[in-house]
Amino acid sequence: SVCICPEFRHYIDGIEDQNTLTSSLSTYPEFLRNKKSDSKKVVDYKDWQVPLSRKFNALKLWIVLSSYGVENLKNFLRNHVEMANI
Numbered sequence: 453s454v455c456i457c458p459e460f461r462h463y464i465d466g467i468e469d470q471n472t473l474t475s476s477l478s479t480y481p482e483f484l485r486n487k488k489s490d491s492k493k494v495v496d497y498k499d500w501q502v503p504l505s506r507k508f509n510a511l512k513l514w515i516v517l518s519s520y521g522v523e524n525l526k527n528f529l530r531n532h533v534e535m536a537n538i
Contacts, residue, residue, distance in 0.1 A: 454529045456522070 454460045466472065488494045520528060 454533055457526050457530060460533075 455464045489496050517525065
């Protein structure tokens, strides 16, 4: 979470690599498999985001972002990192 702050982004260097991102977020059951996806002719963007399934967990993220706002959330996280360093 703290990597949304610019000063902590170095912790996620290399995340631009599509394979790393999709392998960590991928949910690929048999019923979603198809020839075009397997041949890499299309990009499955479902693996590039916080999953929207399983009890609608993305709702929790959306509520936090809409309640705090990005700048307030960054300040909140910075404050917690500072407290952890004390």
